[in-house]
Amino acid sequence: MTGGQVRRDGREVLAGVTLRVEAGDVVAVLGPNGAGKSTLVKAMLGLIPLAGGRTEIYGAQPSAFRDWKRIGYVPQRLPMGGGVPSTVREVVSSGRVARQSRWRPTSAADRAAVDRALEAVGLADLARESAHLLSGGQQQRVLIARALAGEPDVFVMDEPTAGVDAGSQSALAATLRELAGTGRTVVLVAHGLGPMAPLITRTVELEHGRVVRETALGEAMGKTA
Numbered sequence: 001m002t003g004g005q006v007r008r009d010g011r012e013v014l015a016g017v018t019l020r021v022e023a024g025d026v027v028a029v030l031g032p033n034g035a036g037k038s039t040l041v042k043a044m045l046g047l048i049p050l051a052g053g054r055t056e057i058y059g060a061q062p063s064a065f066r067d068w069k070r071i072g073y074v075p076q077r078l079p080m081g082g083g084v085p086s087t088v089r090e091v092v093s094s095g096r097v098a099r100q101s102r103w104r105p106t107s108a109a110d111r112a113a114v115d116r117a118l119e120a121v122g123l124a125d126l127a128r129e130s131a132h133l134l135s136g137g138q139q140q141r142v143l144i145a146r147a148l149a150g151e152p153d154v155f156v157m158d159e160p161t162a163g164v165d166a167g168s169q170s171a172l173a174a175t176l177r178e179l180a181g182t183g184r185t186v187v188l189v190a191h192g193l194g195p196m197a198p199l200i201t202r203t204v205e206l207e208h209g210r211v212v213r214e215t216a217l218g219e220a221m222g223k224t225a
């Protein structure tokens with residue numbers, strides 16, 4: 001993103017942010033409540049429009065970008081889906097949609113990826129439950145599993161540890177370590193780093209819609225700690 005600006009209700013919520021995420025980066029976007037962290041990651045993906053500046057995903061404007069299977073976005077909350085209750089497995093399976101087509105419906109590979117994702121977040125036993133009836137922390141894990149199931153190259157996670165217990169946070173850190181180890185790119189919105197700290201290669205701090213600090217952490221520290 002270059003000079004990205006977002007206005008909401010006439011207010012500048014993102015005030016000209018430039019941020020380039022490289023392949024293999026594990027970036028933490030930090031800052032106080034209302035700093036614009038969620039807005040930044042959504043705007044980078046074209047999920048909310050820019051009032052100024054531009055954003056590109058793998059060199060394409062979001063409206064022209066077609067390769068969405070490369071991107072796994074984890075929103076802050078489970079979106080309410082048209083009043084139809086979905087099971088945990090159904091929500092997680094929806095992470096495979098960008099890999100399917102009318103001519104290639106659900107395959108064994110899809111089912112295996114969904115199984116692995118459910119295992120990774122510890123929800124295999126709740127796969128048949130209605131996702132909306134789970135606790136906030138469990139719903140967060142459903143959303144993480146949905147992104148994992150899609151096997152994307154880039155994970156964009158909006159506060160994936162909010163409301164998640166310490167054990168699940170460590171489990172997520174272990175999963176992210178594995179993904180980072182295989183060269184995946186991660187952009188993580190967080191209030192604090194917690195168990196993710198050793199994985200992070202860069203931090204970007206926002207305040208009032210501006211980047212106020214950027215820190216590059218040693219690669220070695222990111223990989224060995």
Ligand SMILES: Nc1ncnc2c1ncn2[C@@H]1O[C@H](COP(=O)(O)OP(=O)(O)OP(=O)(O)O)[C@@H](O)[C@H]1O
Pocket residue numbers: 008009013031032033034035036037038039040
């Ligand atoms: N849909 C919206 N309409 C109007 N204003 C909004 C909307 N979404 C966010 N804002 C405002 O934009 C500002 C930045 O919000 P954003 O959610 O990006 O912050 P954040 O840093 O992610 O905060 P948090 O840690 O609380 O999630 C806030 O002042 C918020 O009130």
